[in-house]
Amino acid sequence: MSSPTGQESGMFMSIESKRLKIEPKTYSRRKSDKNRSKRNSNSDDLPSPSKTSKSKDKYVGPPSVILDNGSYTAKIGMSNNEPKVIPNCMMKVKSERKRLFISNQIEECRDLSGLYYLLPCEKGYIMKWTVQKPVWDYIFNNVCSVEDKPVVMTQPLYNFKAIQEITDEIFFEEYEIKSMFRANPTDLAKYEYTNNVVGKQTSCIIVDSGFTCTTVVPYIGGKKYYKGIKRINVGGKLLTNYLKDIISYRQLHVMDETYVINQVKEDTCYVSSDFKQDMRIAGYSGEQNTIVKNYVLPDFNTIRRGYVQQQGDTSEIAEGCQILRLNNERFTVPEILFYPSDIGMESMGIPETIVKCIKLCPPKEQPLLAKNIVVIGGNANFPGFKERVYSDVRSYLPDHWTVHVYKPENPTTFAWKGGKSLSEDSKIKSLLITKEQYEERGSSYTYERFSDWVHTQKGDDQEKNKVSEVKPAAESILRNSNFTRFDLFGKHEPEGEEDCVVVEESMEVDKTVTKDSAGGNNKSSESVMNVDTAKDSKEDDAEVSNSGRDLETYQEEVEEYSNNKTERSSSKTAKTTINARSSNMDTYETNCFNSYDFDVFENTYI
Amino acid sequence: MTISKLTLRGSARLKESEKRRIVDETSRKRRHRKMMEILEADNYHEDPHADLVMSKKIPKFDDNLETRTRSRKKEKNPEYYQTKFRKHILQLLEEDRVEAEYTGRYSYTDMACEDTDSPYRHFCAVCGFFSQYVCLTCGMRYCGIRCMDMHMDTRCLKWAA
Ligand SMILES: [Zn+2]
Ligand SMILES: [Zn+2]
Numbered sequence: 001m002s003s004p005t006g007q008e009s010g011m012f013m014s015i016e017s018k019r020l021k022i023e024p025k026t027y028s029r030r031k032s033d034k035n036r037s038k039r040n041s042n043s044d045d046l047p048s049p050s051k052t053s054k055s056k057d058k059y060v061g062p063p064s065v066i067l068d069n070g071s072y073t074a075k076i077g078m079s080n081n082e083p084k085v086i087p088n089c090m091m092k093v094k095s096e097r098k099r100l101f102i103s104n105q106i107e108e109c110r111d112l113s114g115l116y117y118l119l120p121c122e123k124g125y126i127m128k129w130t131v132q133k134p135v136w137d138y139i140f141n142n143v144c145s146v147e148d149k150p151v152v153m154t155q156p157l158y159n160f161k162a163i164q165e166i167t168d169e170i171f172f173e174e175y176e177i178k179s180m181f182r183a184n185p186t187d188l189a190k191y192e193y194t195n196n197v198v199g200k201q202t203s204c205i206i207v208d209s210g211f212t213c214t215t216v217v218p219y220i221g222g223k224k225y226y227k228g229i230k231r232i233n234v235g236g237k238l239l240t241n242y243l244k245d246i247i248s249y250r251q252l253h254v255m256d257e258t259y260v261i262n263q264v265k266e267d268t269c270y271v272s273s274d275f276k277q278d279m280r281i282a283g284y285s286g287e288q289n290t291i292v293k294n295y296v297l298p299d300f301n302t303i304r305r306g307y308v309q310q311q312g313d314t315s316e317i318a319e320g321c322q323i324l325r326l327n328n329e330r331f332t333v334p335e336i337l338f339y340p341s342d343i344g345m346e347s348m349g350i351p352e353t354i355v356k357c358i359k360l361c362p363p364k365e366q367p368l369l370a371k372n373i374v375v376i377g378g379n380a381n382f383p384g385f386k387e388r389v390y391s392d393v394r395s396y397l398p399d400h401w402t403v404h405v406y407k408p409e410n411p412t413t414f415a416w417k418g419g420k421s422l423s424e425d426s427k428i429k430s431l432l433i434t435k436e437q438y439e440e441r442g443s444s445y446t447y448e449r450f451s452d453w454v455h456t457q458k459g460d461d462q463e464k465n466k467v468s469e470v471k472p473a474a475e476s477i478l479r480n481s482n483f484t485r486f487d488l489f490g491k492h493e494p495e496g497e498e499d500c501v502v503v504e505e506s507m508e509v510d511k512t513v514t515k516d517s518a519g520g521n522n523k524s525s526e527s528v529m530n531v532d533t534a535k536d537s538k539e540d541d542a543e544v545s546n547s548g549r550d551l552e553t554y555q556e557e558v559e560e561y562s563n564n565k566t567e568r569s570s571s572k573t574a575k576t577t578i579n580a581r582s583s584n585m586d587t588y589e590t591n592c593f594n595s596y597d598f599d600v601f602e603n604t605y606i
Numbered sequence: 607m608t609i610s611k612l613t614l615r616g617s618a619r620l621k622e623s624e625k626r627r628i629v630d631e632t633s634r635k636r637r638h639r640k641m642m643e644i645l646e647a648d649n650y651h652e653d654p655h656a657d658l659v660m661s662k663k664i665p666k667f668d669d670n671l672e673t674r675t676r677s678r679k680k681e682k683n684p685e686y687y688q689t690k691f692r693k694h695i696l697q698l699l700e701e702d703r704v705e706a707e708y709t710g711r712y713s714y715t716d717m718a719c720e721d722t723d724s725p726y727r728h729f730c731a732v733c734g735f736f737s738q739y740v741c742l743t744c745g746m747r748y749c750g751i752r753c754m755d756m757h758m759d760t761r762c763l764k765w766a767a
Contacts, residue, residue, distance in 0.1 A: 094654050116655075119648050122695045129691055133684035158714045160698045166687050174680050215717070231717035241645045246734065249761070255650040283735060328734045339727060343645070344638050346721040353719055456711045 062178075064423040065146050067139075067153040068185055068416045071121035072211035072236065072378075074103070074135070075416040078144050079152075079423045083416045086143065090118040090131055091259075095300075102138040111300040115259040124156045124212040126163050133170065140175065150432055151177050152419040154185045157215065157229065158453055165443040172438045179432035181422075182450040186217040187224070188418030189376050194222075196421055197374075197406065203365045204372035205354060207389070208415075209337065209379035211236045214350060216357045220365050226456045228360040230353045234340050236378050240265050242343065243333045251324060260306060264295055264324065265333065267308055271384035272331040273391065282328040291331070295324040334382045338392065351392030358397075370397055373405045380411035629744045629763040637744075637763060732756045 066083065068075035074088040086104040093101070095111035106112070120132035140146045151171060155164070164182075171177050186206040194201050203220045212235045218228040240262045247264075248255050272278040282291045294309040299321055309323065336342055338349040348356060358369050373393065375386055386407040394403045408414040422428055433446050448454065644650065699714055706713030730737035730749035737747040739754065744763035748754045 092653065092655050097655055114651065114654060116651065116653055117648050125695060125698065127693070127695055129687035130684040133687055157717065158702060160693075160702055162691060162693050162698060166691050169690075170687065174682060176680070226712040226716070229712075229717050230719050232719050237648075238645045241647065241650075244650070245641075245644065250733070258649060279735060332729070332734055339722075339724070341722050341724070341726045342729065344641070347719045348722045349724075352722060352724065356720065453712055454709075458710050458712060458716075 061423075061429070062149060064150040064152050064420075064428075065140075065144060065177075066416055066419040066423060067151065068188070068413075068419065069126075069154055070185075070210060071119065071124050073412070074139060075413050076139055076143055077416070077420075079420045081144075083413045083420075084143060085412060086139070088120060088132075088135055090135065092116040092118070100134075103135050104143075105138070110304070112259050112298070112304075113300055114256045117258065121212065124210075125160060126167070129166060136170065146171070146175050146177050148176065148178050150179045150181075150423065150428070152181050152183075152188075152423050152428070154188065154415060154419070155182045155450070157184050157186075157217075157231075159451065161443075161447050161451075164447050164450065168438060168443045168446050172435050177435065179434040180438075180446070181428065181431045181433070182446075183419075183422075184217075184224075185376070185415035186215065186219075188415040188422060189374060190217075190219045190418070191422050192408075192414060192418030193372070193374050193406065195425075196417075197408075198372070202372050203361075203368045204374055205357060205369050207350060207354065207373065207375045207377075207380075209235065209350070209375065209377040211378065214337065214353075214377070214379070216350070216353050218357055218361050218365075218369055220361060220369075224452065225361055225365075226453060227458075228357045230348075230357050232337075232340065232347055232350065232353055233345070234337055234347070234349075236262075236265075239269075239333050239336060239379070242336060243269070243329060246329055246333075247324060252322065260298060263306055264297075264326070266381075267306065268293055268295055268326050268330050269334050269382060270331055271334045271338070271382045271388045273384055273387055275331070275335065278331050279328060282331075289327070292325065292327045293330065295326055297322040297324060334379070334385070337379060337385075338388065351389055351396065354389070354393050355396040367401045371402045371404045373403070374414075375405060375407050376411045376414045378412055380407055628742070633763060634745050731761060 063078045063080040066075075066077060066079055068083075070088055072088060073085050075083045075085050077083040084104075087106060088103065090103075091101040091106050091109075092099075093109055093112060093116070094114035096109065100118075101109055106115075118128070118131045120126050120128045120135065122128075126132050155167070159182075167182075168180075171180055186208050189206045189208070190204060193204060193206070201222060203218070206217045206219065208215050208217070214232040214234055216228075216230045216232070218225045240258060243265050244254055244258065244261045247261065254261055278291060281289060283289075296303065296307055296309050298304055298306045303321065332342070336345075338351060340347045340349055354373060358366050361369060370393070373389065375389055379385065386405050390403060390405040393405070397403060408417075410417075422431075433449060438446060702713050703715050705711075706715075728737050728747050729735065730753050731746040732748055732753035735749050737749040737753075739748050739750075740746070741748065741754070741757060741762060746757060746761065746763075748757045
């Protein structure tokens, strides 16, 4: 276990406190200044203030606690360390009465048969605090400590206010953390993908297939595009339960052995690349059947963990060992992710949902999204998962679009890694809410800041879509030259110019353009041009303000913002003013983390 | 139902199934719902030690870690938070929906995935391979005689009261 030594944290603390001193305006009004000056004893080596204002700089603050709080496993660790993947639950076993196993304490248990789960989440949301709280207590007492540290943690989409309130109370009041930032796991994955995988800002789709469900989340202009977000109610839990059910029906009663069968699933299941062909092979008998595998179940005596029996070594299996024969189960189980209808659910599968999600996004962005599909979450670990997502999505989309699916080296910890990277980004300072801020403004402040969906407007993006479907750039090309649609787009190679991509939907646009140009430049096309230039200049503004962003002003603005909060929610005018202002300090990369910012690109809240 | 299966081939079998009570749509839906409940459950079995009082003590913290300075009085037991929370998931979902409707924002319900457009694939309820036959009684599927017999003897809804 590698938590920082006392000395180290002391040093980091002093750097931090000195830096805080650089911003006297921001903090002078805070009541806890006493505290800070007390810690301010040894403060020689400071990063120069000018350096900290640059957004790409690495932020040398105290290491943060990064917690990706999944509904089955917690991904936990200090930002200067590697994450641990441990159960986010309590467990009971048949063999040991009177003992609750919390999280990875289960490693101490010898007989795992009939393991009973006490899970904290329902539908992905923390509902059982009598489970979650002891697990967090355990984690922060035994895996890494949180006290006086900044914490970056995940929460599900639309995490409810009541849940966020309790989370705040536990972390700020009981654990006495220094500061906190909460984001959706997909936000962190998006951050990691754009910053450390492709190395540039791009629209993308994050597919997070976890324990409870699978969410497909498009990011446009750095933000979640709420209209396109879809959730499939198939996750790892359902797959394990399904495998349990069919094994119990066909071979051996294992309904009580969720823990063991989950391991069977992890050890043997894969996503088929040719379902019909695999069905055929699994139907063969003898050596022709290359799919069938024998699995040796654990007996918790000599075998603690089950394993796939290698072909030909039937001899060394201990007597009394139970063997499962896995044939089409190996690939029909993960297949539910792709065809939930296989078990009678009416929902779309992952590829269909991705395509649907792309279609819901502005046409200009669609080819870009297809090029940047990121798969994360436990189910992405199935062999063949990524390849299948690719080939199915590929088959749905136009041939001339490039489809690319990215699977991180470790899909389970990718969001955690994003949290780590973000915590080392200087921007984190403006995202964190400090204990003092929480104490001053309460939980409604954290809710506003950490819940970007609160600021969405359903109508807005329909109107906006009307605007963005009229694509000024493409139009001007069409108007000024005699290109046909085929010339322009038919042979289109998205690799080269992704900025000027058009899809079928733009047919309408073309017609209006031709009409417009025939009858001279009438008002409608002019106004479109205006929108275009206005947009460009705004983008420029944003860039300028990005590079020379002044954190002091930023903090002030945030404060002002929250003071205006009440006024804002009641009057729409106030809303626009404030947000127009905050759009200046908006940075592209962290867009999705700023709940209060204004989308300069789309002219609306997203 | 003790007629030997061997004697019931072809049309004879058909007649037999006509005689049976056809399981109506409602029961078929109920069966599916029950199946989904099992698939979404955290556990299939009951808590083996539900009657026992578990030691609620949080394990002592690791000596390798720096000792906490957190004051004891700030520690609250989990029940405190649960009592304060006092919500059911459906209640939260409903609150979210109402608030969203009021303010016009997106909500949890907007994430719901649409129904699939792709055709359903049919599998044998017994062996899991592709199937072409439907049980006339209950609507489940099987792939051949062997699996049909198995189905009739086990999961066929004709046994359901
Ligand atoms: Zn069959
Ligand atoms: Zn039947």
